[in-house]
Amino acid sequence: MIAAVFHGPGEMEVTEVERPGIGPDEILVRVGANTLCGTDVRVLNGEKTRGIRRPSILGHEIAGHVAKIGPRVKGFEVGTPVGMAPMIPCRRCFYCQHDMENVCPNKQGMGYDLDGGMGEYVRIPASGVRRATSSPQRTCRPNTSRWRSRSRAASTASAA
Numbered sequence: 001m002i003a004a005v006f007h008g009p010g011e012m013e014v015t016e017v018e019r020p021g022i023g024p025d026e027i028l029v030r031v032g033a034n035t036l037c038g039t040d041v042r043v044l045n046g047e048k049t050r051g052i053r054r055p056s057i058l059g060h061e062i063a064g065h066v067a068k069i070g071p072r073v074k075g076f077e078v079g080t081p082v083g084m085a086p087m088i089p090c091r092r093c094f095y096c097q098h099d100m101e102n103v104c105p106n107k108q109g110m111g112y113d114l115d116g117g118m119g120e121y122v123r124i125p126a127s128g129v130r131r132a133t134s135s136p137q138r139t140c141r142p143n144t145s146r147w148r149s150r151s152r153a154a155s156t157a158s159a160a
Contacts, residue, residue, distance in 0.1 A: 005057055027068070066080040
């Protein structure tokens with residue numbers, strides 16, 4: 001597969017790499033989109049270095065479709081549209097057991113501890129994958145009437 005491989009500050013190379021294999025509790029996702037985050041830019045510029053493996057495939061804001069499923073993974077089929085969590089908590093420590101996964105000392109970061117989405121495929125623990133729920137019938141529209149009424153209220157208040 002083709003991937004953008006980070007070798008160090010200022011050194012990223014688009015090259016052919018081996019497609020990742022998966023374990024029994026993992027999913028292989030064909031990347032459909034990966035955003036370039038400010039954190040990725042800081043890593044590439046050498047401003048963030050802690051916990052970054054070299055070489056690695058960066059990218060932690062990922063969406064795509066399931067390409068392969070580990071034998072113990074339930075609830076997904078090949079072709080399912082999915083999004084991924086940027087950090088995968090262990091779900092076993094004190095913090096995870098008390099709904100504080102954000103401070104899990106064993107969490108794995110996509111693009112740091114695990115190769116990320118700047119490649120054609122990404123391997124991810126199934127616990128970090130969620131089905132995409134959008135459809136053409138469900139579109140996000142701003143509530144313009146509420147916005148307009150707030151704007152009018154603000155302009156009326158400032159005119160008084």
